[in-house]
Amino acid sequence: MADRVLGLFEGARLTPTQRRIAHALVQHAAATPFLSAAEVAELAGVSQPSVTRFAVALGHPGYPALRRELREAVGAGPADGPAESGDSPAQRALRAEGDTLYRLADQLGDDSTIAAAARLLAASRPLPVLGLRAAGPVATYFGYFAAKIHPDVRLLDEGGSRLTDRLDQARAAGAGAMLAVVLPRYPREALDAIREASAAGLTVVALTDSPVSPAADLADVALPAPVGTRLVFDLHTGPMAVAMLLLQAMCDAAPEDVQRRLEEFEHVASRRQIFAP
Structure with missing residues (x-):
């Protein structure tokens, strides 16, 4: 999931503040497509207008349009690979780590x-x-x-x-x-x-x-x-x-x-x- 979100920003020329916003979105990929601009701003430690300017820098008329694109990216497939039925939290964490290594490879x-x-x-x-x-x-x-x-x-x-x-x-x-x-x-x-x-x-x-x-x-x-x-x-x-x-x-x-x-x-x-x- 994080890779899909990151793909939306790759190649964009971003300011340091905008990079902070992009990083917050990547780090919280599962949640951010459903958050308001104010909530994203709080996660990234920036102002709400900075989130709007970030969306515009990526070619969107505003943050709602960017959020729709984020939702589409998240909905493109399972985030961390198929979870085994009955997995414990520890097993899910390790399976997700294995998926991360596959993507890294x-x-x-x-x-x-x-x-x-x-x-x-x-x-x-x-x-x-x-x-x-x-x-x-x-x-x-x-x-x-x-x-x-x-x-x-x-x-x-x-x-x-x-x-x-x-x-x-x-x-x-x-x-x-x-x-x-x-x-x-x-x-x-x-x-x-x-x-x-x-x-x-x-x-x-x-x-x-x-x-x-x-x-x-x-x-x-x-x-x-x-x-x-x-x-x-x-x-x-x-x-x-x-x-x-x-x-x-x-x-x-x-x-x-x-x-x-x-x-x-x-x-x-x-x-x-x-x-x-």
Whole structure:
């Protein structure tokens, strides 16, 4: 369902405020086609006239016409695939997550964007990886494995003035690119860090949940991976999968160097008996 709603906005030139509205509609795809302009404005944190201007920007005479189109998009088919009779809430959440991964796989038929992003990150020395709040575990997971194939990975998982200091240090050390993992609810510090990195001359690759997220708008390269919203807290299966695909593409970008580094790690792990037999 969210993909159908997102399809209504793809290719449109939207202002930052309009992107917030589009993102709210995508995040609440099941409900928004039946809400008033005032209710959509409240969801997006904007004014009601902004919702009207958003509808006009998409070629509609007003919000009611956009709502009709949203209803048609939602009514085009089942939102999350067929539900099994008698499924528990946990089963429905996991089935929906599986459907999300299938749709993500369809979107990755052309993996040139991931390959290009991987080349940028692989070439950066050092490689800063940003992940604040909810995005922290995904960034940490990526950073853990990236350190096995990259000589200098710097995890940026703390906000405050120290974050800016560490960005400056990475740039001074020669960094040319940064991976920013930014997931809902988008921390203001993470968005400010992307702005700081861009101003310092870094190329920013954003792993985020939607093409209309505020991080995608700020980044040079956006890798959208939807999150699951069926539970109290989001499921990050999609972003985690794309992070691993990005790592695979980094390996493919320099296979000989990667193989050498992996063999060195295995030698060290064996000598130190890091892992149990």
